[in-house]
Amino acid sequence: MGYLGGLLVTVRQHGRRNRVTTEYSGGRVWRKKRNDKKDQKIEKPERLHGRHVLNRYEDGMEKCIGCELCAGVCPARCIYVRGKDNDPMNPTSPGERFGFVYEINYLRCIHCDLCVEACPTEAITETKLFEFSFTNRRDAIYTKSELLVGEDGMPQHMPWEDWREGEDLNTSGWMRATAPSGDVDFRGIVSWSGELGYGTRAPEPGQDGE
Amino acid sequence: MVSILGIDPLLVGDVLWTPLLIVLLKVLVIFVVGLLATMLNVWFLRKVIAGMQNRVGPNKTGPFGLLQTLADGIKLFFKEDLIPERADNFVFRLAPYLTFVPAFLAFAIVPLGGDFTGGNDGTVTWFGEVTRVQLADPPVGVLFAVAISSIAVYGIMLAGWASGSKYPLLGSVRASAQMVSYEAALGMSLATVVLVAGTLSTSGIVANQTTIGTWHLVTTGIIPFVIFLIASTAEMNLPPFDLVEAEQELVGGYNTEYSSIRFGLFFLGEFMNPITMSLLLSTLFFGGPNPIAFGDTVINIPLIPGALEGTVWVMLKMFAFLYLFVWFRATFPRLRYDQLMDLGWKVLIPASLGWFMLLAAQRVGDVAGWDPVITTVVAAIVLLVSYSLLQLALRTSRLEREREGAMF
Numbered sequence: 001m002g003y004l005g006g007l008l009v010t011v012r013q014h015g016r017r018n019r020v021t022t023e024y025s026g027g028r029v030w031r032k033k034r035n036d037k038k039d040q041k042i043e044k045p046e047r048l049h050g051r052h053v054l055n056r057y058e059d060g061m062e063k064c065i066g067c068e069l070c071a072g073v074c075p076a077r078c079i080y081v082r083g084k085d086n087d088p089m090n091p092t093s094p095g096e097r098f099g100f101v102y103e104i105n106y107l108r109c110i111h112c113d114l115c116v117e118a119c120p121t122e123a124i125t126e127t128k129l130f131e132f133s134f135t136n137r138r139d140a141i142y143t144k145s146e147l148l149v150g151e152d153g154m155p156q157h158m159p160w161e162d163w164r165e166g167e168d169l170n171t172s173g174w175m176r177a178t179a180p181s182g183d184v185d186f187r188g189i190v191s192w193s194g195e196l197g198y199g200t201r202a203p204e205p206g207q208d209g210e
Numbered sequence: 211m212v213s214i215l216g217i218d219p220l221l222v223g224d225v226l227w228t229p230l231l232i233v234l235l236k237v238l239v240i241f242v243v244g245l246l247a248t249m250l251n252v253w254f255l256r257k258v259i260a261g262m263q264n265r266v267g268p269n270k271t272g273p274f275g276l277l278q279t280l281a282d283g284i285k286l287f288f289k290e291d292l293i294p295e296r297a298d299n300f301v302f303r304l305a306p307y308l309t310f311v312p313a314f315l316a317f318a319i320v321p322l323g324g325d326f327t328g329g330n331d332g333t334v335t336w337f338g339e340v341t342r343v344q345l346a347d348p349p350v351g352v353l354f355a356v357a358i359s360s361i362a363v364y365g366i367m368l369a370g371w372a373s374g375s376k377y378p379l380l381g382s383v384r385a386s387a388q389m390v391s392y393e394a395a396l397g398m399s400l401a402t403v404v405l406v407a408g409t410l411s412t413s414g415i416v417a418n419q420t421t422i423g424t425w426h427l428v429t430t431g432i433i434p435f436v437i438f439l440i441a442s443t444a445e446m447n448l449p450p451f452d453l454v455e456a457e458q459e460l461v462g463g464y465n466t467e468y469s470s471i472r473f474g475l476f477f478l479g480e481f482m483n484p485i486t487m488s489l490l491l492s493t494l495f496f497g498g499p500n501p502i503a504f505g506d507t508v509i510n511i512p513l514i515p516g517a518l519e520g521t522v523w524v525m526l527k528m529f530a531f532l533y534l535f536v537w538f539r540a541t542f543p544r545l546r547y548d549q550l551m552d553l554g555w556k557v558l559i560p561a562s563l564g565w566f567m568l569l570a571a572q573r574v575g576d577v578a579g580w581d582p583v584i585t586t587v588v589a590a591i592v593l594l595v596s597y598s599l600l601q602l603a604l605r606t607s608r609l610e611r612e613r614e615g616a617m618f
Contacts, residue, residue, distance in 0.1 A: 003542075006541045006542065007537060007541050009541070010262045010537060010540045010541045011262070011537065013261065013262045013263065013264055014261045014262065015261070018264045019264050019265070019266065020264045020265070021264070021265045021266045023266070023269075
C-alpha cells in the first residue's frame with residue numbers, strides 16, 4: 001500500500017498546526033508603524049550570519065586596530081579597510097593604529113563570517129539582522145559610521161533596517177576553536193560559541209586558562 | 211436537419227428569437243464561468259498544495275488571495291510578447307489557441323444542472339422554452355469529448371515544433387507520444403461506460419445513473435474509473451505524468467519560448483483541462499447533477515430548488531475531483547519516461563481492453579440467455595490466459611533485451 005501511504009502523508013499536512021510559514025511582511029507593515037500581530041519574525045537560528053557591526057570596548061574605545069586581516073581573508077573582497085596611526089593624545093583604539101576607513105559592500109558580502117574569525121580583537125562581529133534593503137548601489141556600501149556600535153555598545157538602527165524589540169541583543173555565533181585568539185575554553189575543541197552579545201562581558205581567562 | 215439541430219430540444223421545429231437568445235446566453239455564461247472557474251482553480255490548487263506542503267499559499271491579493279490569479283493574468287498581459295527568430299511564425303501563433311479552445315469546447319457538452327430524478331428527463335423551462343442546463347447535448351456527446359481532447363495534443367505538439375528550439379521540441383515529442391498512448395486507455399474505459407449506458411449523449415448517461423447503485427462507477431465495476439482517472443491525469447499532463455514540462459530536464463517544456471498573452475493562453479488551457487475533466491468524470495461515473503441517493507432515500511440539499519440543486523451537486527463532485535488531482539500533484543514523484551510508457555501500454559491498455567471484453571461478454575450473454583455466472587467465469591479465464599500470455603511475451607522480450615546488453 002505504498003501509494004496510499006504517500007497520499008495519507010500529504011493529506012495529513014493540512015491545517016495551521018503543521019504550518020511553518022509565518023505572515024512576516026518583510027518589514028513593510030512594521031515600517032508603517034502599524035502594529036500587526038501577524039507580522040512576526042520567527043526565532044532565528046543561533047549561527048545565522050547577518051549584517052556586521054564594529055564593536056567598542058567598555059570605555060568607548062574602538063576595538064578595530066586597522067590590521068586589514070578581515071579584508072585579506074574576505075573571499076568576496078567586499079571589505080575595504082585603511083588603518084591609520086592613533087593620535088597619542090586622543091587615541092581612537094587602544095593599539096598603535098585604528099581603522100580609519102572601514103567599508104563593507106553588501107552587494108558582494110556572502111556572510112561567510114571569515115572576517116569575524118580572522119579578527120584578532122573581536123572588533124567585527126555579525127548581528128542576526130538580514131532585513132535590510134537598499135535601492136541603489138551606493139547605499140549598499142556600509143561605511144564605518146554606520147557599522148560602528150553606539151556609545152552603549154549596541155548596533156545602530158538604520159532607518160531602512162527592520163529591527164524589532166530585543167533583536168539587537170543577539171549576535172551570530174561563530175567558530176572559536178579555529179581562531180588562535182579564540183576562547184580558551186574551546187582550545188582543541190572544534191565547536192561553536194553561543195551568543196556573543198554586546199556590551200560588557202566578564203573577562204575571559206588567559207591563554208592558559210588560569 | 212433534425213439530427214444536427216437535435217443537439218437541444220430548443221432548436222427542434224421553427225427557430226425563433228427566444229431560443230437563439232437562450233443559446234447565446236448559455237454560450238456567454240459557459241465562457242465566463244469557464245474563465246472564472248479556471249481562475250479559482252489555480253487559486254484552489256495553490257492553496258491546497260500549500261496546505262499539503264506546510265505553507266500558507268496566496269493570501270495577500272484580495273480576500274484569502276482569491277485575486278492572485280487575476281493579478282498574475284494582468285501581469286502576463288503586460289509582458290513583452292516575444293516570437294523567436296527561428297520560430298515558424300504562423301504555427302507559433304496558432305498553437306496556443308489549439309490548446310485553449312478545446313478546453314472550452316469540452317465544457318459545452320457537460321450537463322451542469324437539471325433534475326434527472328423521479329422520472330424527470332433533466333430538462334428545464336426557461337422563458338417558456340424547454341431546454342437543458344448544458345450548452346449542447348449532441349447524440350455523440352462522449353465521442354465529441356474524446357475528439358476534442360485529442361485536438362489539444364496538436365496545440366502542445368505544434369507549440370514545441372514551431373518554437374524552433376530544442377527543449378520545447380523534446381517536450382512536445384514527449385507530449386504527443388504520451389497523449390496518444392494514454393488516449394487509447396482513456397477511450398477504452400470510456401467505451402465501457404457507453405456500453406453500460408447504451409447511449410453516447412451525456413444527458414442520457416446522467417439520466418442512467420440516478421442512485422448510487424446505478425452509478426457507472428458501480429455498474430462498470432470501478433476498474434474503468436480507475437483507468438480513466440489515471441489516463442486523464444496523463445492526458446492533461448498533470449503530475450505525476452508531467453514529463454512534458456519537466457522543469458528539471460526541459461526548462462519549461464513545450465511553452466519555453468512563449469511569453470505574454472500567448473503563454474497566458476497555454477496557462478489558461480492547462481488549468482481549464484482539470485475542470486472539464488473533473489466534470490466529465492462526475493458525469494460519466496458519478497451521476498453528474500444527480501443527488502447522492504441510496505435506493506429510494508435521496509440526500510437533498512435543503513433550500514435549493516430542483517434544477518439548481520443539480521448544479522450544486524455537479525460543483526461538489528467537480529471539487530472532489532479537483533482536490534484529487536491536486537492531491538496527486540502534491541504526493542507522487544514524476545515518472546520516468548519508460549515507466550510512463552510501460553504503465554500506459556503494458557498495464558492500462560490491456561486492463562481496459564480486458565475489462566471491456568468482460569463487460570461485453572456479459573452483455574452478449576444476457577441477450578443470448580446464457581448463465582451469467584458461467585459467462586463471467588469463462589470470460590475471466592480467457593482474460594487470465596491472455597494476461598499470462600502477455601506477461602510471457604513481455605518477459606521473453608525483456609530477457610532478449612538483457613541478453614543483448616540493454617539497460618532495461
